[in-house]
Structure formats: C-alpha cells, structure tokens
Amino acid sequence: MRVGVIGATGFIGSHLRRALERRGDLVVTASLRDPGAAAEALAGCDVVVNLAGEPIAQRWTPAVKAAIAASRIEAPRAFIDALSAQSQRPAAYVSASAIGYYGTSETATFTEASGPGNDFLAGVCRGWEAEALRAESLGMRVALVRTGIALGSDGGALAKMLPPFKLGAGGVIGSGRQWMSWIHIDDLAGIYLLAIDGASGALNATAPHPVTNAEFTRTLGRALHRPTILPTPTFALRAMLGEGAGMLLEGQKVVPERTQAQGYRFRFTELENALAEILA
Numbered sequence: 001m002r003v004g005v006i007g008a009t010g011f012i013g014s015h016l017r018r019a020l021e022r023r024g025d026l027v028v029t030a031s032l033r034d035p036g037a038a039a040e041a042l043a044g045c046d047v048v049v050n051l052a053g054e055p056i057a058q059r060w061t062p063a064v065k066a067a068i069a070a071s072r073i074e075a076p077r078a079f080i081d082a083l084s085a086q087s088q089r090p091a092a093y094v095s096a097s098a099i100g101y102y103g104t105s106e107t108a109t110f111t112e113a114s115g116p117g118n119d120f121l122a123g124v125c126r127g128w129e130a131e132a133l134r135a136e137s138l139g140m141r142v143a144l145v146r147t148g149i150a151l152g153s154d155g156g157a158l159a160k161m162l163p164p165f166k167l168g169a170g171g172v173i174g175s176g177r178q179w180m181s182w183i184h185i186d187d188l189a190g191i192y193l194l195a196i197d198g199a200s201g202a203l204n205a206t207a208p209h210p211v212t213n214a215e216f217t218r219t220l221g222r223a224l225h226r227p228t229i230l231p232t233p234t235f236a237l238r239a240m241l242g243e244g245a246g247m248l249l250e251g252q253k254v255v256p257e258r259t260q261a262q263g264y265r266f267r268f269t270e271l272e273n274a275l276a277e278i279l280a
Contacts, residue, residue: 002044006079007032048092050096052075057157095128098146101125102117105252106250112202132144146202149180151274166224170220171229179211223276
C-alpha cells in the first residue's frame with residue numbers, strides 16, 4: 001500500500017512510519033506548510049494520514065492559541081480544498097484528533113459516542129474533525145483518531161516527565177485526582193494501522209484502563225525506583241502554562257469502546273506493563 005503521511009518526522013509520525021515500513025508499505029511524506037504541494041504529492045496514495053499540528057504543551061498566549069487552531073483547522077482545510085482539484089485522490093483520509101474533544105471532567109467517562117466539550121481544546125478538535133470529514137464529499141473514507149497521552153521513551157509526555165522523576169523530584173500534579181487517559185506508542189501506531197486498513201469514524205486511542213494522576217505518579221516512581229514526594233502545585237503550573245495548564249490539572253477519563261469493537265486488540269492494557277516495556 002502507498003501511504004501518505006503528513007507530519008512523519010514527529011514523535012507519533014516516526015513510530016507510524018516505522019510500523020508501515022516494517023509491514024512493507026511505501027510511505028510518502030509531505031508538509032502542510034504548502035497545502036497545494038502536499039495535495040499534489042499525495043494524490044496518488046491509497047491513504048493519507050494527517051498528523052500535523054502546532055504543539056499543545058506550551059504556554060497558551062493568544063498567538064499560540066491562534067497557531068494551534070490554524071494548524072489543525074485552516075491548514076487541513078486548504079489541503080482538502082487542494083486535493084479536491086486533483087484528478088486522482090486517495091481512497092481514505094485518516095486525521096489525528098485528540099481526547100480534548102470531550103472537554104474535562106473528574107467524574108464522567110467518555111466513549112466515542114460522547115458529545116464534545118465547550119473549552120478551547122474541544123472547539124479546536126471539533127473544527128479539526130469537521131475539516132477532516134469534508135473529505136467524505138470527495139468520496140474518501142474518513143477516520144478520526146482521538147489520541148490520549150502517548151507514552152514512549154523518545155518523545156511525547158513521558159520524555160518530559162522522566163528527567164525530574166529520575167532525580168527523585170517527580171510528584172503529583174495539582175490534586176492528583178484528575179484522570180490520565182494514556183496509551184503506549186506501539187498501540188497508538190497500531191490504531192493508526194487499523195484506521196489505514198479500513199476502520200472509519202471516531203476511534204479513541206487510549207488504553208482500556210485510564211488512571212488518575214496520583215496513580216500514574218506512584219506507578220512511574222515504582223518503575224524508576226524513585227520517590228514521588230514533591231508535588232507540583234496548581235499555582236506553579238498555571239504560572240508556567242497559563243490557560244494551557246487546564247489540560248494537566250483537569251483531565252478526562254476516556255475509554256476505547258468503539259476502537260475495540262472495530263477489532264483492535266491492545267498490547268498494553270495496564271500502565272505498569274506499559275512503563276516496564278518502555279523503560280526496559
């Protein structure tokens with residue numbers, strides 16, 4: 001299969017590319033810095049996967065929020081518009097999305113059937129997915145991969161957590177009651193393969209057993225044989241990240257109900273086993 005990947009150099013993209021190449025697929029890469037050139041380069045692919053987006057984990061100034069929205073809404077819109085002008089088009093479009101779609105809650109459990117939230121990230125995700133679904137009007141199958149906290153040793157959230165935890169300076173964030181809907185990077189790549197191979201609609205890319213921040217902290221500390229007694233206070237996180245701190249302080253409990261119904265079998269369902277493999 002010929003698979004176009006937009007954002008192939010990032011943490012998720014590099015793992016997906018290796019997974020595709022291991023099974024013999026040809027990977028064609030492109031960037032949304034020039035949506036027209038990307039559409040031309042990928043028009044002959046069987047499937048296109050769009051992983052591109054401005055990093056979320058930074059202080060949310062007005063300029064940063066505008067860049068986050070533009071990279072996930074305006075750039076894909078321009079790409080789909082350019083693709084519509086091509087005489088040949090892929091059969092499917094797989095778009096990254098995020099569990100931020102559901103908003104935050106300490107008490108609710110979200111599945112793919114749950115409605116969207118009403119905060120900034122939820123609004124971005126709604127717009128992101130709406131642009132992806134426009135590909136259906138071009139005769140393309142569309143899948144939306146709503147990604148949780150991707151764990152791997154070479155990038156993502158865990159790579160940022162490891163240095164302080166290894167020094168014994170890791171601890172609970174805020175109350176510790178907020179949910180962390182995590183996923184091993186290998187399972188995330190596997191869910192993208194499921195989408196590439198035929199799944200459609202929304203797919204939660206989160207492990208079946210989410211944990212609270214307190215449980216995540218204890219499990220990571222045990223895995224590293226380090227104490228976890230230095231909490232990160234709410235005010236300090238808000239000082240560093242501003243409005244963006246909300247995604248770390250509030251969280252959401254998301255389960256992959258439809259993903260599993262579509263046939264995906266997780267390699268890593270428990271956080272302890274996932275961390276043991278990553279840190280081995």
